[in-house]
Amino acid sequence: MKLVSAEQINAVLDWAGVLDALWRMHLGARPQIDDYFLGDGECGLFSRGVILPGLGAGVKIVSIFPGNLQATPPLPAEQALFVVIDEHTKALVAICDGPAITAWKTAGDSALAGERLSRQDSSSLLVLGAGPVARALTEAYLHIRPGIRQVMLWNRTSSKLEPFVAELRGRGIDTTLVADLDEAVSRADIIVSATASSEPLIKGRLVRPGTHVDLVGGFRPDMQEADTELVTRARLYVDDRKAALNSGDLRIPLLTGLIGEESIEADLFEICQSGEILRGADDITLYKNAGGAHLDLTICQYVLRCLASQAS
Structure with a gap:
């Protein structure tokens, strides 16, 4: 072995x-x-x-x-x-x-979907979280969207991000350590969250039309990285329906009747196999990355x- x-x-x-x-x-x-x-x-x-x-x-x-x-x-x-x-x-x-x-496959999962679900002209990326997966997600999105001109990084303990900010700036990437999360949410083209939060961090009313939101961190029914307003405003996509509907981000609005299982337009198998255009220019797309072995x-x-x- x-x-x-x-x-x-x-x-x-x-x-x-x-x-x-x-x-x-x-x-x-x-x-x-x-x-x-x-x-x-x-x-x-x-x-x-x-x-x-x-x-x-x-x-x-x-x-x-x-x-x-x-x-x-x-x-x-x-x-x-x-x-x-x-x-x-x-x-x-x-x-x-x-x-x-985990870092490679999780970020790869999101980036594979993000190639189809985010706007090709996306120029600003906001990433929530400071762990290895958040770093990998940042790198994966920079790979699929080379037109990104600004990277914004946020974490509750901002000092954990300082080495990564310095590394990205050293590569010539305009990188900001975010203090006001709401303000950053309101101007990002792509928002990626890889936290273990049980309370919503991303407010749907602040997400502008055309934004792609990628929720990665929450895997339990009590974890919620975005509020239900965002879920009801967005076109919903997932990697795996069963796993995604067990995460709080989708399970909570599902149990309260704000969405149904039919609200999910496609999973990652269907996304990869589809030749259809999966977003309009002003659509908010939300992808729940729940993973899988x-x-x-x-x-x-x-x-x-x-x-x-x-x-x-």
Whole structure:
């Protein structure tokens, strides 16, 4: 069995390859996927399983313990790995670093949809969050929308973003550390949120026509990154209907009758397979990125192919 480190994963991946691998997977058969969560309020154990024709199977295991951040020195609040199962032999063939795979596949998921759902002339990007996934999302959107001229970054603890702001500015990218979130929301062309917030951060009344909003962070029914006004104003898209409707951003307005399951216009398989124009110039589009182990498996298998190619 191979052990694949974060360093190996990051060394072989780029956004063009990741997006191509995810796009090709979404042109094929739908996977069997399911999630399992246990928690006691202080910690959580999260697993995601998948069987995907053509790519085998796998299981992601995540341990979540925010208390680790208070340790000396601080430890990761989330630790994870992904086990890859061979399609033909059913053998456990690889264990891949979970956080690295998560960052690439999560941002790739959003960017694949964002290519179709955001305006091509988008010039301003607002990203909420300061973790590795928020960084990856920033890079992925800069890849698919090279016309972006301004990046705005926000986090409750702004100091966590200072190194990333300096890095982007060093690359010649006009980057602002946001103090007034509402003001930034009102002028962004693309808004991406990767937080663990249980209270809405993005107010629908402030989002201007033509904006694309990408909600990534909330995965539990009590998590909500945008208010219900935004959800009712926007054209709704998701990566996976079942997982997305279990997240607070959609589940809360669903339970109160503000939207129905039919309000979701397409999932990511349908987005990738559709030749239709999925937005008008003044439409607000909202994409709920809920993830799924089929995405992790796709990127793990792509990494394994890249490593095998290097070794041959």
